[in-house]
Every structure is written in structure tokens, then in C-alpha cells.
Amino acid sequence: MDLKLSDIVLTYPDGDRELTAVDHVSLTIQAGTTTALLGPSGSGKSSLLAVAGGLTRPTAGTVQIGEEVVFGPDTSVAAAAKVRLNQIGIVFQQPQLLDSLTALEQLELQAHLRGRKPKSARAGALELLEAVGLADRAHHRPGQLSGGQRQRVAIARALWAKPDVLLVDEPTSALDHERGVSVVKLITELATRTGAATLLVSHDASSLGSVDQTIELVDGKIVCADLVA
């Protein structure tokens, strides 16, 4: 299903005035494609991603998955959580893995959150860990993994439920260039394979060779959109 953001506005109170983090942004990401959101620090990239993931309510505008409006200014916290659980996978800037769980359990947790027995997810989880090159690290906890490995576990976790939408926030920020390129390539491949509409935020254009579209955001506004050949 496509991800469609329509006329999104996000403002924050800033002393006596209001700060506009996202200013009337509209974009559509087709299922199975990856769009990279570029821009300097403070341009509103992560804020737009938070709106797309229902982590922040937009001041105005709507977020659609397929034909259904899932987030808007009046969406409740509980309703947003339900949409995230059922339709969205998120990879945070930091991997945000739970310290007490092994790599395999990070994925099994997704089944538990959906009311299923964690062990029922084991085969699929191992398959995903293999897809991200971590089958041999399945029983390691985050403290026993490198930064790149943790990020790949986070990607596998986000994709476990075969989400309609994958949101990825600065996945390469803690990685060197080579690993950054490889992680972005992995995300785009998996997005294509799973059919997820993927929005990827990055400040490093050099690692985005594998994405389908790039959009540049400055001061909360789209200034440039290019389809990558």
C-alpha cells in the first residue's frame, strides 16, 4: 500500500511564538519503493518521520496508508499505537533494542505484542536475521553486538510483521560510509521484497545510491524532489 502525506503542518510552541517544523509538506511513496528524505540538521526531517509514524500528531494535514487516513490532528494515542502495531515498521536513529532481549527475542517480541506466542514467530524471525546477515548472532544480546549489527537487528525487527510502511530515521548516522551504504542497500532490497512503502531520513546523500526517490527538506519545506534513475 502507498504512503501518502497530505499538506502536513507541524508547529511547536517556542516561547511566545510558534516554531514551524514542517510546513505544508505533501508526498506520496509507492508500495515497494524507498524515498530518502534529505536535509540539513533542523530541517524537519525527523519531525516529518514522527508524523508519518503517528509518534507526533500533526498540527494540520493527514497521513494515509492505502486509501485509509490513519493519522491526523485528532488521532488518539491508542489509535496511533494500533496503526503502528499493524501497519508500520520503524527503525530509529539509535537501534533502540531492549537490553535484556537477544536478537531473536527482539523479533519474537513483535509476535508477543500482537498476542501471538513468541515461539510461533521463531522461523520467520530466524529467516529475517539471516536476510540481514545475523543468523549466527541470533542469541546475542545488544551488548554483545557491534553498532552495525544492532542497526541490522532493528531493521529486521521493523520488517518482521511485513508492514505496509517502513520508516527509517538516520540509519547510517553511527556507521562508517561503507557500512552505511550497505545498510541503505539492505533496506531498499527488503522494502522491494516485502512491498513496504519506505521513507528513509538521512543527512548523508552519498550513501543513498540504492533509493528510488530523494526529497530535500529545508526549513520544513520540500525544496527538491528527484527520482533516482
Added chain:
Amino acid sequence: MFVALRDLRFAKGRFALMVAVIVMVAFLVGFLAALTSGLARESTSAITELPADRIAFSTPDGAAADFTSSTVSAQQVKAWADLDSVRSAEPLGVATTRISASGQTVAATAMGVEAGSALVPTAVPAEGQAVLSKGLADKLPGVRVLEIGGRSFEVAAVADTELSFAHTPVLWMSLSDWRAIGLADSSSSDIATVVAITGDPAKSVPQMTAMTLSDSRSAIGSFSSENGSLLTITGFLVAISALVVSAFFSVWTVNRTADIAVLKALGASGSYLVRDAIGQAALVLVGSVAVGTALAWLAALVAGSFLPVVAGATTLLVPGVILILAGLVGAAGAVWRITRIDPHAALAAR
């Protein structure tokens, strides 16, 4: 409790410390409750375990009921017996005295009863005889003759009970002997201390007050002050322990804020987060309190031979349940706060 159980496994050291503290708190609270209960029993069991329903005291001019000052006449006993709904009314003498035997002197409470009374655990002793409670017999091993108030009494039997009054073991004798050794007020015609009533009288005899056996404990001077002090100490200990346990879980749950933010961001519902956090607290609390209470029960069993402790189920379980509830309240308060956190802000700050 998918995450909660793995947290327990992962942070063994932290949980071991929490468990150790809660076990010790539960042990301390449980043992003190057992000691309070034991001391109360040692002070009152001769009264609370009487085969009667009520005790009637003389309370002239609205005086407070008191075993020390109460004296009853034969007419008053008859007046109670004549009331509707009273099946029996018996005079009962209760007085603390000193007993000499085999060169030693011990304090005891002499209880005087009429012939044919059902208030003695064994047959009513004849004149010149006494029945000893087990506790008194243990203090005077092998004694067959003892002296009270200058008169000799033959030990007729030893009852298989450890009844005591005001921390002294009990012996029973006939009411006439009880009066003869000077335990009744010789200047009046009163025959006993109180009236033991079986039945549920709808009204009272003038200048007298009838109380249930449990309420009549307050008429034992030492019991009121001693039990009041011990209950206050136990109450404070339970309250402080409950606060400590509650604070423990509050802090622990707040420490999990980042993990809970991740779970929220992944789409966990509020009820899932509450179940996970409260389930974890319940597991640790119930396990630790169960171990602490079991240790208190064992200690009470061991100490029972030299300390007045009662290791009853209610005595030990009530403080344990209070501790568990207090811990859960602490955890629930913290969970209530953290389920309202903004996952976006919390993750950004992580």
C-alpha cells in the same frame, strides 16, 4: 510478561538485591506480628478461650470494666442467670497470686470455679485440690503439693492447655478455696471476680457490663498498654516497609522508562505495558514475601519453645498481603506515569 521475565533474567544482581531486601522486610514484619500475637495470647488466653460467650463485670457508677476491680455477688450471678437468652451464668474468680512448691515460688493466676463448672478443661478440682495448666506444670515439674496463701493444695490433674492470664500460667481451684485463700474481697459478700455467661443476653444487670470474650481483653490492664504498644510498633513497621517496597518498585519502573518508550513506539498498547510492569512487580513481590513469610513461620516454630509467638496463618499472611499490595500500588503509580510519556521525546532523549 515477555519482556518482564527476560528483565529478571538479565538483571539478576539488581533483582537479587530487591528480593533480599523484601524477604528480610517480610520476615521482620511477619515475626513481629507473630510475637505480638503470642504476647497477646499469653496475656489473655485464659479468658478468650473460656467455653463461654460473655464476661460480665461489676461497673458501679459507670466505672470501666476491669478484672482487678470487678467483684460480683451471688445475687448478681443469679440476676444474669434469670435473664432471657442466658443459658448459664457462673461466678468466676480471677486473681494473680504466688505459688510455693519444692522451695521455689512462681507467679500464677488462680481461677476459682463452682462445682460442676464447665469452665475448667478437666474435672473441677475438689476442695484442697488444684488443676494446673501445662505451662504451670512445666515450671513446677513433678510437684504434687503446692502452697497458696498459707494453704496446701494437692495437684489433682494437669490440663493439656497452655492457658495464661497477664503473662502468668493458670491453675484452677474450687471457688470456696479461691475465697478462702484471700483472693476475694473479705470485707464484702461478693463471691467472685466476674460472671461467665453462655448465651446472648438482650439486656444487662444494673451496675454491670457484659462483654464478648474478645472485648473483655481490654479489661486486663497489662494487655491494653502492652498490646497497644506492640500493635503501634507493628503498624509503623508495616507502614514503613510498605513505603520502602512501594518506593523500590516506583524507582525500578521509572528506570524502565526508556524500554517502555520503545515498546510504545513499536505499538504496544497501554494495557500491555501495565500488564508487563505490574506482572513483573507481582512476581518479585509474591515470591519474596512468600519466602520471607515462610522464614518468619519457621523462626516462630523454632522460637516457640522460648518465646511467646503464635505462627498462625492470619497473623503471618495479613502483613504479607499488605506488603504485596503496597508494592503493587508503588509499581502501578509509576506505570501510570510512564504509560503517558511521549515515546518520540523519550526515544530522542535516550
